Amino acid sequence: MAYGNAxxxxxxxxxxxxxxxxxxxxRPVNAIAAGLPVSRPAVSQHLKVxxxxxxxxxxxxxxxxxxxxxxxxxxELREWLDGFWDVALEAFxxxxxxxxxxxxxxxx
Amino acid sequence: MAYGNAxxxxxxxxxxxxxxxxxxxxRPVNAIAAGLPVSRPAVSQHLKVxxxxxxxxxxxxxxxxxxxxxxxxxxELREWLDGFWDVALEAFxxxxxxxxxxxxxxxx
DNA sequence: CTCGTTGGTAAGTTATAGCTTACCGTTAGC
DNA sequence: GCTAACGGTAAGCTATAACTTACCAACGAG
Numbered sequence: 001m002a003y004g005n006a007x008x009x010x011x012x013x014x015x016x017x018x019x020x021x022x023x024x025x026x027r028p029v030n031a032i033a034a035g036l037p038v039s040r041p042a043v044s045q046h047l048k049v050x051x052x053x054x055x056x057x058x059x060x061x062x063x064x065x066x067x068x069x070x071x072x073x074x075x076e077l078r079e080w081l082d083g084f085w086d087v088a089l090e091a092f093x094x095x096x097x098x099x100x101x102x103x104x105x106x107x108x
Numbered sequence: 109m110a111y112g113n114a115x116x117x118x119x120x121x122x123x124x125x126x127x128x129x130x131x132x133x134x135r136p137v138n139a140i141a142a143g144l145p146v147s148r149p150a151v152s153q154h155l156k157v158x159x160x161x162x163x164x165x166x167x168x169x170x171x172x173x174x175x176x177x178x179x180x181x182x183x184e185l186r187e188w189l190d191g192f193w194d195v196a197l198e199a200f201x202x203x204x205x206x207x208x209x210x211x212x213x214x215x216x
Numbered sequence: 217c218t219c220g221t222t223g224g225t226a227a228g229t230t231a232t233a234g235c236t237t238a239c240c241g242t243t244a245g246c
Numbered sequence: 247g248c249t250a251a252c253g254g255t256a257a258g259c260t261a262t263a264a265c266t267t268a269c270c271a272a273c274g275a276g
Contacts, residue, residue: 156225
């Protein structure tokens with residue numbers, strides 16, 4: 001259920017902004033924090049959370065810490081989301097439902 | 109930025125469980141709340157939040173309130189996620205980056 | 217009409233997530 | 247060696263999200 005983790009981590013707007021900034025490429029913390037409405041330590045904390053969730057990775061370059069995106073960390077979330085449109089799976093669910101219920105309609 | 113809203117709403121595990129239960133089809137509140145580790149009013153509150161986020165819809169059937177999934181409510185979130193894998197868009201971003209920076213690598 | 221069922225809302229409590237400031241370790245330059 | 251930039255961590259504050267119980271309105275059945 002790692003998708004739940006990714007969901008929780010990306011729910012915060014500030015943290016999501018941090019994450020999105022890395023779409024443009026790897027960046028040191030200073031560059032990520034520049035212009036954000038929160039302090040630099042706050043950004044550090046967000047980066048830590050993102051890293052623990054596997055959504056970013058970090059490498060040292062001298063005194064800099066360069067953070068970059070880990071798309072892999074989004075995979076489970078994406079698959080979970082995709083599942084809501086999966087026709088075959090949906091058909092299966094409807095079938096199972098028919099056995100249990102008196103049968104109503106289905107949404108949409 | 110409705111995807112941010114969907115993210116925030118689905119971040120809570122209990123609320124996500126409520127949401128996922130509706131995958132199997134429309135349900136009255138009682139059925140949704142059955143077996144959950146929280147009280148029935150808590151489920152009502154979650155349903156309200158889900159409804160306001162456009163993730164579920166509600167219709168009355170006698171004394172019952174039947175809730176059902178609104179996949180449309182997930183669309184923006186899905187598109188946002190898909191964007192992370194969009195090759196063309198990524199190429200554009202890299203191009204833009206080249207103009208601003210001294211040029212480092214790109215992740216992965 | 218009365219009573220049971222369904223479920224929404226109000227009020228209050230509590231845990232915690234996100235922020236701040238202060239501080240410290242590390243590396244680079246002079 | 248000394249000093250300045252980078253950035254991680256600690257401690258503490260505060261707003262709020264999720265929950266509870268209590269209550270009430272709406273409809274159905276007898």
